[in-house]
Amino acid sequence: xxxxxxxxxxxxxxxxxxxxxxxxxxxxxxxxxxxxxxxxxxxxxxxxxxxxxxxxxxxxxxxxxxxxxxxxxxxxxxxxxxxxxxxxxxxxxxxxxxxxxxx
Numbered sequence: 001x002x003x004x005x006x007x008x009x010x011x012x013x014x015x016x017x018x019x020x021x022x023x024x025x026x027x028x029x030x031x032x033x034x035x036x037x038x039x040x041x042x043x044x045x046x047x048x049x050x051x052x053x054x055x056x057x058x059x060x061x062x063x064x065x066x067x068x069x070x071x072x073x074x075x076x077x078x079x080x081x082x083x084x085x086x087x088x089x090x091x092x093x094x095x096x097x098x099x100x101x102x103x
Contacts, residue, residue, distance in 0.1 A: 004042065013054025014046035023092060026084060041088055043095075068093055 005016040023041040030037055053063060066074060066089060074086035 004044075008044065008046060011056060011059070012046070012048070014048030014050075016044055017047050018045040020044060021095075023088065023095075026088075028084065043092055 001016070001019060004019065008014055008016045020043040023043055026039045026041070028037055028039070029035065055063060071086060071090060071093075074089060075083055078086075
Protein backbone atom coordinates (compact mmCIF):
# COMPACT_ATOMS: atom_id res chain seq x y z
CA UNK A 1 0.00 0.00 0.00
CA UNK A 2 3.04 2.28 0.25
CA UNK A 3 3.21 2.48 -3.54
CA UNK A 4 -0.51 3.27 -3.76
CA UNK A 5 -0.20 6.04 -1.16
CA UNK A 6 2.78 7.49 -3.05
CA UNK A 7 0.93 7.45 -6.37
CA UNK A 8 -2.21 9.05 -4.89
CA UNK A 9 -0.11 11.85 -3.44
CA UNK A 10 1.99 12.32 -6.59
CA UNK A 11 -1.02 12.30 -8.92
CA UNK A 12 -3.46 14.37 -6.82
CA UNK A 13 -1.73 15.94 -3.82
CA UNK A 14 -4.12 14.03 -1.54
CA UNK A 15 -3.01 11.76 1.31
CA UNK A 16 -4.27 8.19 1.41
CA UNK A 17 -6.16 7.67 4.66
CA UNK A 18 -7.65 4.21 4.13
CA UNK A 19 -8.05 1.55 1.46
CA UNK A 20 -11.64 0.37 1.65
CA UNK A 21 -11.37 -2.44 -0.89
CA UNK A 22 -9.71 -3.77 -4.00
CA UNK A 23 -12.18 -3.32 -6.84
CA UNK A 24 -10.36 -5.60 -9.21
CA UNK A 25 -7.47 -5.98 -11.60
CA UNK A 26 -7.92 -5.27 -15.28
CA UNK A 27 -5.54 -6.36 -18.04
CA UNK A 28 -5.45 -4.41 -21.28
CA UNK A 29 -3.19 -3.64 -24.19
CA UNK A 30 -2.20 -0.03 -24.69
CA UNK A 31 -2.31 1.60 -28.10
CA UNK A 32 1.29 2.81 -27.79
CA UNK A 33 2.95 -0.55 -28.49
CA UNK A 34 3.82 -1.00 -24.81
CA UNK A 35 2.20 -4.42 -24.63
CA UNK A 36 -0.04 -5.93 -21.97
CA UNK A 37 -0.74 -3.82 -18.89
CA UNK A 38 -2.33 -4.62 -15.56
CA UNK A 39 -4.26 -2.06 -13.55
CA UNK A 40 -5.35 -2.54 -9.95
CA UNK A 41 -8.26 -0.31 -8.91
CA UNK A 42 -9.08 0.51 -5.31
CA UNK A 43 -11.83 2.32 -3.46
CA UNK A 44 -9.99 4.63 -1.06
CA UNK A 45 -10.53 7.42 1.44
CA UNK A 46 -8.23 10.43 1.15
CA UNK A 47 -7.42 13.63 3.01
CA UNK A 48 -6.98 16.82 1.06
CA UNK A 49 -8.85 19.49 -0.84
CA UNK A 50 -11.11 17.45 -3.11
CA UNK A 51 -12.12 20.58 -5.03
CA UNK A 52 -8.53 21.37 -5.96
CA UNK A 53 -6.45 18.31 -6.72
CA UNK A 54 -2.78 19.03 -7.39
CA UNK A 55 -2.72 17.17 -10.71
CA UNK A 56 0.39 16.50 -12.72
CA UNK A 57 -0.81 18.31 -15.85
CA UNK A 58 1.73 16.49 -18.02
CA UNK A 59 -0.26 13.31 -17.24
CA UNK A 60 -3.81 14.72 -17.01
CA UNK A 61 -5.69 17.16 -19.21
CA UNK A 62 -8.83 17.38 -17.07
CA UNK A 63 -10.68 16.02 -14.08
CA UNK A 64 -14.29 15.96 -12.93
CA UNK A 65 -16.61 14.31 -10.43
CA UNK A 66 -19.19 11.83 -11.69
CA UNK A 67 -22.30 10.65 -9.90
CA UNK A 68 -24.85 8.08 -11.02
CA UNK A 69 -26.69 10.55 -13.29
CA UNK A 70 -23.44 11.45 -15.07
CA UNK A 71 -22.21 7.97 -15.96
CA UNK A 72 -23.22 8.28 -19.62
CA UNK A 73 -20.64 11.07 -19.97
CA UNK A 74 -17.87 8.54 -19.36
CA UNK A 75 -18.75 6.85 -22.66
CA UNK A 76 -18.49 10.03 -24.73
CA UNK A 77 -15.82 9.95 -27.43
CA UNK A 78 -14.97 6.32 -26.62
CA UNK A 79 -15.25 3.61 -29.25
CA UNK A 80 -17.39 0.57 -28.39
CA UNK A 81 -15.51 -1.77 -26.09
CA UNK A 82 -13.44 1.05 -24.58
CA UNK A 83 -15.62 1.80 -21.56
CA UNK A 84 -13.16 0.67 -18.87
CA UNK A 85 -13.58 3.80 -16.70
CA UNK A 86 -17.38 3.80 -17.13
CA UNK A 87 -17.64 0.12 -16.22
CA UNK A 88 -15.36 0.52 -13.19
CA UNK A 89 -17.33 3.46 -11.78
CA UNK A 90 -20.61 1.63 -12.42
CA UNK A 91 -19.29 -1.35 -10.37
CA UNK A 92 -18.18 0.99 -7.56
CA UNK A 93 -21.55 2.72 -7.39
CA UNK A 94 -23.38 -0.60 -7.43
CA UNK A 95 -21.23 -1.89 -4.57
CA UNK A 96 -21.66 1.37 -2.66
CA UNK A 97 -25.45 1.08 -2.95
CA UNK A 98 -25.61 -2.43 -1.53
CA UNK A 99 -25.28 -4.26 -4.81
CA UNK A 100 -28.21 -2.44 -6.40
CA UNK A 101 -27.55 -0.64 -9.69
CA UNK A 102 -27.05 3.05 -9.08
CA UNK A 103 -29.74 5.29 -10.52
